[in-house]
Ligand code: NAD
C-alpha cells in the first residue's frame with residue numbers, strides 16, 4: 001500500500017515508518033517538523049535501506065494538503081500529526097484545538113475529495129473516563145479530563161460520525177497506552193525539548209547526568225509498592241500494531257477501535273529498578289508529592305487487538321529500558 005504518515009517524522013511515526021518499509025509498503029511522510037528533525041529520514045534509510053518520501057507541510061494548511069494529495073498516490077493515511085503535552089494544552093487550549101482538531105477536519109476533507117477512505121488515527125488511553133477498574137477495555141466509558149485528551153476524544157467522535165455518513169470509509173482508532181523505548185539501533189527514539197514531563201525521558205536524562213535526580217510522584221497510592229502503575233508499551237510493538245491495523249484495513253474492516261497496550265501494569269519503582277538493573281546503577285530517586293491529575297493505576301485489556309488484529313506486544317520491560325538509554329546516550 002501507499003501509506004501517508006502525517007507527523008511521520010516524530011517519535012511514534014518514525015518507528016512505524018521503519019516497520020512499514022520493512023513490510024514493503026511505500027511510505028510518504030508529511031510533517032511540519034515542529035517537533036522533529038529532518039535527519040530522521042537518513043536514520044530510517046540507514047535502518048531499512050529505503051528512504052521514505054517526504055513532503056514538508058502542515059495539516060492546518062488546506063493548500064499544503066491539496067498539493068500533497070494532488071501530487072501523490074495515497075491508499076491509506078496514518079494520522080500521527082498533533083501536539084501532545086497535557087500541561088501545555090491546559091495553558092493553550094486553542095492551540096491544541098486548532099492543531100489537533102482543525103488539522104484533522106482539513107485532512108479528512110482532502111481525503112474525501114480525493115476518494116482516500118482509509119484512516120488510522122493515533123488516539124490515546126487518555127480518552128477513557130478516569131476509573132479504578134482495570135484492565136481497561138474498549139467498552140469503558142469515555143470522558144477525557146484535559147484539553148489534549150478532549151481533542152483526541154472529539155476527533156474520535158468526528159471519525160465515528162464520518163463513518164456513519166459514509167460506510168465506504170475504513171476507520172481504525174488506536175488507543176495507545178504509555179509508549180516508551182526506542183529502535184534497537186539507537187538511531188531513532190524520543191527526544192523531548194526542555195525538561196521532560198514523562199517518566200522514561202526523565203529517567204534517561206538522569207542516567208546521562210543531564211538531570212540530577214528523579215522525583216517519584218507519590219508513594220502512597222493503593223498500588224503494589226505505593227507508586228503509580230501504568231501500561232508501558234515498547235514503541236516498536238506499537239509500530240507493529242499499526243502494520244496489523246493496515247492489514248485489517250485491507251480486509252475492509254469498517255470502524256474499529258483497539259487498545260494498544262501490553263495488559264501489564266508496572267509501577268514507577270519497577271521502571272527505575274529495571275532501568276538500573278540493565279543499564280548499571282545510574283538513576284537516583286527521591287519520593288516527592290503526588291502530581292496533580294495523576295491516577296493510581298491503569299492498564300489495558302489487550303485482548304481485542306490480540307484476537308482481531310493478531311497482534312501482541314512482545315518486547316520486555318528490559319528491552320524498553322535498554323533501548324531508551326542507548327538512544328539517549330547516542331542522541332541526547
Ligand atoms: P511527536 O511530537 O514525536 O510526533 C508528532 C509529529 O507531528 C511531529 O513530528 C511534529 O513535527 C508533527 N506535527 C505536529 N503538528 C503538525 C502539523 N500541524 N502539521 C504537520 N505535522 C505536525 O509525538 P508522538 O509521540 O510521535 O505522537 C504521535 C501521535 O500519537 C500524536 O497524535 C499523539 O497525540 C499520539 N499519542 C502519543 C502518545 C505518547 O505518549 N507519545 C500517547 C498517546 C497518543
Ligand code: UD1
Nearest residue numbers: 086124126178179197198199202215216217228230268294
Ligand atoms: C501522560 C499523560 C498522557 C499521555 C502520556 C504519554 C498526564 C496526566 N497524562 O501519562 O495523556 O498519553 O503521558 O505517555 O500527563 N512520574 C514520576 N516522576 C516523573 C514523571 C512521571 O514519578 O518525573 C510518574 C507519574 O506520576 C506516573 C508515571 O510516572 O505514575 C508515568 O508518568 P508519565 O510518563 O508522565 O505518563 P502518564 O502520566 O501516565
